[in-house]
Amino acid sequence: MAAVNAGTRPAAHKGGRYAVRLAWAAGAVFWGAFAVLEAVNHGVLAGLFAVVFLIAPDLTFLVAVRDAHTTRPGQLPARAVPYYNAAHRALVPVTLMVVYTVASLSWAPLFAGLCGWTAHISLDRALGYGLRTKEGLQRD
Known part of the structure; x- marks a missing residue:
């Protein structure tokens, strides 16, 4: 069995990473299309909620905008990390969708927003953006 250099990843791991990113991209297309469908079927308010919820997770950057000058390029200020990570965990909106379904809620704008x-989280993962370390750096 060949040894792997410390700075490189095995080819199989890289291929697996591409497959995961492709799956996230498919999810982004699916959830984006579902949001558009909800907007078309239920009107402007549903479309507005879909757009706002599509953008909102990245507004967590504003929590520590005054600390941005203390970080390196690509690093999120540590104070914003918990908010960023909470808004970028796929389990949160998916759990809320399950609650929406089980509780028999019927307000379409909320579902369109979810x-x-x-879609936002899926697109981020497809592009290689994931959760952050407590120092604000991208996790591998």
């Missing part, structure tokens, strides 16, 4: 939020 679809937009899930």
Whole structure:
């Protein structure tokens, strides 16, 4: 069995990473299309919620905007990390969708917003952006 250099990843791991990113991309297309469908079927308010929830997870950067000058490029200020990570965990909107379904809620704008939020997270993962370390750096 060949040894792997410390700075490189095995080819199989890289291929697996691409497959995961492709799956996240498919999820982004699905949830984005679902948000658009909800907007078309239920009107402007549903579309507005979908767009707002699509953008909102990245507004967590504003929590520590005054600390941005203390970080390196690509690093999130440590104070914003818990908010960023909470808003970028796929389990949160998916759990809320399950609650929405089980509780027999029927307000379409909320569901459209959850679809937009899930699309945002899926697109981030497809592009290689994930959760952050407590120092604000991208996790591998």
